[in-house]
Amino acid sequence: MQQILNYIIKNSIRMLFLLLLGISLLLTIQSHSYHRSKVINSANGITGGVYEKIHSFYEFMNLKSENEGLAAENALLKSLLYNQSDSINKFDQDPLNIENDYVVIQSKVIKNSYSIHENFLTINTGRAKGVKPFMGVVNSKGIVGIVDITSKNYATVVSVLNTKSKINAKIKKSNHFGTLTWNGKNTGFVQLIDIPRLASVKRGDTIVTGAQSVFPENISIGTIHKIYIDTESNLFTMDVKLFNDMTSLGHVYVIENKNREELEELEAQIKDE
Numbered sequence: 001m002q003q004i005l006n007y008i009i010k011n012s013i014r015m016l017f018l019l020l021l022g023i024s025l026l027l028t029i030q031s032h033s034y035h036r037s038k039v040i041n042s043a044n045g046i047t048g049g050v051y052e053k054i055h056s057f058y059e060f061m062n063l064k065s066e067n068e069g070l071a072a073e074n075a076l077l078k079s080l081l082y083n084q085s086d087s088i089n090k091f092d093q094d095p096l097n098i099e100n101d102y103v104v105i106q107s108k109v110i111k112n113s114y115s116i117h118e119n120f121l122t123i124n125t126g127r128a129k130g131v132k133p134f135m136g137v138v139n140s141k142g143i144v145g146i147v148d149i150t151s152k153n154y155a156t157v158v159s160v161l162n163t164k165s166k167i168n169a170k171i172k173k174s175n176h177f178g179t180l181t182w183n184g185k186n187t188g189f190v191q192l193i194d195i196p197r198l199a200s201v202k203r204g205d206t207i208v209t210g211a212q213s214v215f216p217e218n219i220s221i222g223t224i225h226k227i228y229i230d231t232e233s234n235l236f237t238m239d240v241k242l243f244n245d246m247t248s249l250g251h252v253y254v255i256e257n258k259n260r261e262e263l264e265e266l267e268a269q270i271k272d273e
Contacts, residue, residue: 051111051122051154102216103256105129107137109144109249110154114161117184121157123252126150136215136255142243143167143221144252146214155254161187161246168210169221174199177210180221180240187246189225195236201227207240214257 107129111122125131127150137144137157145157145165158165161182169180169192176199178192192207205224209215226239 052124054110101258103130103258105131105254105256107131107155107252107254109252112159112247112249114159114187114247117163119159119161120148121145121159121249123155123157123254124153125254126153126155128152130256131155131254132256134214134260136209136213136219136257137252138215138219138255139244139249139252141220141245143209143215143219144244144246144249147254159246160190160242160244167215168213169207170210171195171199171201171224172206172208172218174201176201177212178236178238180207189239189241190222192224192238192240193230193235194233195238197229197234197236199236201236201238203227207238214260215255216257 105125107123107125109121110124113119113121121137121144123131123137131147131150133147133150135147137147143160145159145162146167148156148158150156160167160180163182163184165180165182167180168177170177171192176195178195180190180192182190195201201224203224203226207221207224209217209219209221211217220243222240222242222244224238225241228237228239229235230237
């Protein structure tokens, strides 16, 4: 104990300098968005490699489960291929094929948090493969989240299980739009808010992405589980049971909407008028 005290006393000036340096760096990063983004981007590159090594070990231990997931995705793709007429009807026979409007980038989740209020994912594709912020992330069962920050080979994704997430969604059968959020309580359920009272809704109705989201329209989200009336807004609030098991994610697809910037510019002009 005496030796420890002697060491601290002997190196007190140096330790004080390091402490003050650390505090000053922390304050600089927290108060300047530019510095903060640089630190986060650097951390993405470093921690991404660590996450990938850890994930590779767990993936090896769960090969059977992963293969079952790949088989399910192959079955879905074959179903779309064999039912091309259904696929065309899904987009109202628009002569512009979906491939012209969207770029799809294959990726994999290498880190997944779901036990806190602001949950993020890490995927193993980044700027080198064309991944950018605000791209949607999906898998064969539905939406997963929205890209937040990218580095060269990795990206972080705001999970749908994030209390700050807001996604345009609608009731599939009636096209009534609302906002998809999460109240931070249950990993199997999200909430659809701001649905007008005149909407005809019932338990079991399917919820899909809306036309104003970063996702293609009509991507699956889940089904209505419970319906409430918000006492303040007098609008419907619904608990939506997710199709996705957000605690178990593997292969995902990052989707770039080529028309998103044009749509945002148009909406910005309307707001400015």
